[in-house]
Amino acid sequence: MSSILIAITLLATLAIIFGAILGFAAVRFKVEGNPIVDQIDDLLPQTQCGQCSYPGCKPYAEAIAAGESINKCPPGGESTIIALADLLGVEPEPLDAEHGAEKDVPMVAIIREDECIGCTKCIQACPIDAIMGAAKQMHTVIADECTGCDLCVEPCPVDCIDMVPVETTLQNWHWDKPENLIATSEQPHEENLEQGVH
C-alpha cells in the first residue's frame, strides 16, 4: 500500500516540478509571435503592382494566409516563392505565368515630361503615391520611391511613361557572381572545359 502511495507522491512531485519548468520556459522563452499575415507581407516585395490580382501586397498576404497559392507574385519571383514556401512549410511552386513573368532587372518609370498633358491619370494609378503633379501640370516620378510596378503605363492617354532599367552607378555597382566555371555543374560547353586545363 505504502509503495503505491510513494509512487503516486513521487509522480505527482515530478509532475509539479516539470510543470513548473515548462510553465517557466513558456514565459521565459516566449516567442514573439508575428502574425502570419505580417510575416508573409514582409516577404512580399511591396511593389503593390497588383499582378497577383489582389489590390496590393497586404491583401495578397492576407489571401495567402487564407490559403491562396504562393506563386502569383512576379516581382518577387522565385526567391519570394521559396521564402514563402519556407515560411509556410509548403512546396515551392513555379511562378504562375498567368500573372506575368519575373523581370531580370529592376525597372523604374520615367515620364517624358514634355509630352505629359497633366491628366493625373497616372497619379491615381500609382499604388504608392510616387508620382507628383497636379491637374494640367506636368507630372514626374519620384524615382527613388518607384517600385517599377507598371501600373501607371496603361492609364496614360498619351503614352508618355516609359519603364527603364534602374541605372547602374559607381555607388550601386557590384561584381557579378562568377560565371559558372565550377566544373561540378553541368557544362554546356564541354570542349571549353577540356581545353581550359593545360
Added chain:
Amino acid sequence: MSSNFVNITSPHAHGGNSTSRIMLLVILATVPGIIALTYFFGWGNLINIALASITAIICEALILTIRKRPISFFLKDNSALLTAVLLGIALPPFAPWWVTVVAVSFSMVFAKHLYGGLGNNPFNPAMVGYALVLISFPVQMTTSWASPFFLSLGTIGVEQTISFTESLQVIFSGTTSLSDAFSGATPLDTYKHLAKNETANEILQGPLFSGSENNWFAGGWEFVNIAFLVGGLALLALRIFTWHIPFSVLAALGTCSMIFGWDADLYVPWSLHIFTGATMLGAFFIATDPVTASTTPLGKIIYGAGIGILIFVIRTWGAYPDAVAFAVLLMNFAAPLIDTYTQPRTYGHDKANRGLPTKPDASDKEG
C-alpha cells in the same frame, strides 16, 4: 564588354596549388604504408589497390558520361584514384575480388556522384564502400585478414610465404582451402575475444602478437601503422592538412584506451589500439578527407576527438573487428552541425558568431 584586354577579377596571382596535386601527394604518402603492408601481409593489398583503381576509374568515367560532365577534367583530379587506393588498403588483403569491386563501385556511384560529385559528398566515399561490404559480407570481411607470420615476404620468422600468383588465385578464384591456413581475424578482434578468458600474457603468446612477452604490438601491424604515420607526417609537413584532426583522433583514442585499458587482462591495451588495425590510416588519411570533415579549427578538434572516441567504443563494445569506418561515417553526420557551432572569432569582433542566423529568412529575397 568588348575590349582588347582581359577583364577578370583579382587576385591575378595564384599559388599554383591544385586539387590533383593534393590528391596525388596524399596517394604518394600512402606508399610507405603500402610497402609495409605488402612486406608483412603479402601481395593481397597491392592486388586490391590495382583492382580498386581500375574499377574506380571505369566507374567515374561511366558516371561522368551519364552526368554529362567532362571526363578527362575530373579523372585528372586524382580523387577517384585516391578513394580506390584507400579502399584497397583498407579492405582485407584476401578479400574476394568482387568484394573490392562492389565496395569501390558503390563508393564512386552512390557515395560520391549521386551526391553531386567531388566536393559535395557528405560521407567519406571510401568508408561508405567499406561499411557496405562489411555489413553485407561479414564473413569475407572478417576472415580474409592475413596472418603475418605465415605470409611475410620478409625474413623474420618466415615459415611459409604465399606467392603473387597464389595471392591472385585466392582473391579471384576464392580458393578458401588455401586461404584458411593463411588468413584469419585481425589482432584487435582476436585480443578482444581472447581477453574474455585469457590473461594478457597468454594472449600475447599467440601467433598474431609476435610471440614475444615483451612485445605489446601485434606482429607486423605496428610497422604498417608506423609507415602510415610517416606518410601522414609528411603530408602534415607539406601542409596538405592541419594537425587538428590526426592529433585529436589519436589523442582521444589513446586517452580512452589508457583509461580503460590499464588492465590489459580485460581490455585491449592502448598500444594495440594505436598501433594496430587502421588507426594511423584512419587518423591521417581517412578522417582528414576534407570534403567530409569539419572545417573550422575548433570543429576539426571536436570532429577528430569524436572519431577517436567512437573508434574506441566500437572496438571495445561493438561487434566489428575494426571501427574506423563507422566512427568516420558517424562523425561525417555530425560535421555540418559541428561547423555551425564552431565558427572562429573574426578579426575585429569580440566573440564568435555561433549557430544559425538568428534573423528569420527574410534575406532570402535576393536583391
Added chain:
Amino acid sequence: MQTITLHSFDGGIHPQENKHQSTQTAIAQLPLPTQLIIPISQHIGAPADVTVSVGDSVLKGQQIAKPKGFISAAIHAPTSGKVVAIEKRELPHSSGLEGICIILDTDGKDQWLEEINNGSLAINEYLEADNELLINRIRDCGITGMGGAGFPTAVKMAVQNRTIDTLIINGAECEPYITSDDMLMRERALETLRGVQILLKLTSAKSCLIGIEDNKPEAIQAMEDALHKIHREHHIAVVKIPTKYPSGGEKQLIKILTGKEVPSAGIPADIGIVCQNVGTCEAVYHAVAEGKPLISRITTITGESIEQPQNVEVLIGTPVKDLLGYAGFKQEKSLFQKLLGSKSKTESKPRIIMGGPMMGFTLSSDELPILKSSNCILAPSQKELPANDLASACIRCGLCTEACPAELLPQQLYWFSKAGELDKAEQHNIADCIECGACSYVCPSQIPLVQYYRHTKGAIKDERAAQQKSDRSKIRFEARQARLDREAAEKEAKRQARAAAAEKAQAAKKAAAAEALSKQTTESAEGVDENTSTDAPAETKNPEPVDLEKLQKQLDAAQAGLKKSMDKVAELKASASEDGVENAPIENLDVFEKAVATRRDKVKLLALQIAEAKKLAPPVKKEVSREDIEKKLRAQQDRLAKTKERVDLAKEQGLDSLPALQKGLDKQMQKLKELEEELAQFDKAGA
C-alpha cells in the same frame, strides 16, 4: 631603431615578391603627355564639382573641380593647357562604368599657377602653424589617401573628436610587384618624414610608427637616416616588420604594430589610431610646405610584358598607354597560342592590371587614366600570371581558412555566396572580408573566391536597399490606402446626407403643399420635418458648423456652375438664332440643358440641406426671426424652382422669352444668395 614588440595576424601568404625588377633604376619623370583625362571622382565620397568650362585655359596647379560636400576632394590641373571637353568617359574601375572627366590638352609650357610659383601659398613654419590652416591647405590641395582607397586626407585628419595616441604610417607595401612606396622612401625620405611630422602635429598622437616590410632594407635605411637628420622627433620610429601578405592592409598593420584590432565596422580612430600611407605623407608635405596640390604620383610600371620595369612620376590623368609606351610594352603571343590559336577568349588578349596582382583590377583599355590612387600598372605575361579561367570543385581543404588574415571561414562564405544564402554569409561576417585575395591565391581548385565575396557583399547591400525601399513602399501604400478609404468614407457620408436631404425635400414639398392649406398644418408638418431631419444628420454624424460652411461653399459653387451652364445654353441658342435657323436642332444643347437641370437640382438640394443644417444648428434661441428668414428663403427657392421650370419649358419649346426668363432667374438667384448670406450672418451673429 626603437624596439617595438611586434604582433602577428592570423593567416597571410608569401607570394613571390617580384619587386626587384622595378627598383633597378631611379624614379623617372614621364614626358608630358599630349592629353590628360581627369575624372572628377577619384576619391571616396561625392564627385568634385567642375569649376572650369570647355575652352578655358588652365595653369598647372589650378583648381579645376572643387570638393562637393563634406567627404570629397578638390582636383587640380596637372599641367597648363586647355580644357577641350568635359564629358563622360570610361573610368579605371572594375565596373567599366563611365563618369565625368575633364579632358585637358596640354600646351607643353607646364606653367605653374602664379601663387604656387612664387611660394605665396607655402606655409613655412608649418610645425608652428594653426591646425585649421594646415587642414585647410591639405583640403585645398586635394590630397587623398594614396595607398589605394583614396579617402580624402583632410577629412581623415579633421574628424578627430577621439583622442589619437598612435599615428601609423604604412610603408609596408606588401603587394607583390609594387615598389612605388619603396622607391619613394628611398629617394624622398626626408620629405616623407616632414609630412609625417605634419600629420603627427595634426593628430597630436604620442607616438608614430612607420611600418616597413623587411624586404625593403634600402627604404628602411633611408628612412632611418632621414630620421637622424630631423633631430627633434623622438617618438617617431621606423619599424621593420616581417614580410607577409597582406601586412600592408590597414587592419593587419595595426595588429602587427600595436596588437590591437580595429573593431568590425569601425575605423582605426575608434582605438586611438590613425593610419596613413607614406605617399600621402609626402603629398601632405608638398601641399603644406610648398603649396603644391596633388597633381602627380609615383607609379610602378612592371611585369614581364614591360621592357624596362621602373617607377615613374606621372601626372594624374595620364593615359595608361603613354606610360606603357614609355616603359616599352610588348604584346606577347606565346608559342603555344601561335600553334594552337587558343579559343579561350581570356588567353588571347593581353592583360593590364591597375594595382598589384592580388588586389588590382584589369583595365579594359589602355586609354584609361592614372588616378591619385594608382600605385602600379602591371602588364604580366601569360606565363607569369596565368589567367585562371577554370575552377574545379571545392574540396573543402581549408587552405583558405589558414590563409585568411581576417580569420574568416572563406570556404563557408563561398558555399553561402554560391547558394545565395545571404543571411548565413552575413552571419559568417562576410562584411569583415578585406578582399585581399589570399584565399583565392591558395585555393587548389582555383575558385574565384574574392569575386564571390564581392558579389555577395553587393547583393547584401542591394538587399538592404531593397528591404528599405519595400518598407517605404509599404508605408506609402498603406498611407494611400488610408487616404482613399477616408475619401470613400467622406463620399459615402455625403451621399447619405444627400439621400436624407432628398427625403427631406420630398417631405418639404409635401409640407409646402400643406402650408398652402393651413398654417397650423404647416407647423405640424415642420414638426414632422424636424423629426426626420434630426434623424438623418444623427445618422451621418456631421458636425454642424463645419458642415454648414461646407454646404454653403458647395452651394456657391453649384450656383456658379448653374449660371455657367445656363449662360452656355443661352449662348448656344443665340448662336443658333444668329445662324438664322430657328428651330434647327442645336448641337450639344441637350447636353447642356441636362447639365443645367442637374445643377439646378443640386442647388436645390444644397439649399435644402443648408436650410436643414441651419435649422438644426442653433437651438431654439432666435426662433422667430430666423424662421422668418428661412421662410423667405424657402419661398425664394420655390420661386426659383418655378422660374427654372419655366426656363426649361421655354428652352424645350425654344421660346423667345427665354433670355428674359433667364435674367429673371439670375435675379432670383441673386436674391436667394442674399437671403442665404443673411441667414449665414444671422447664424454667425447667433454663434
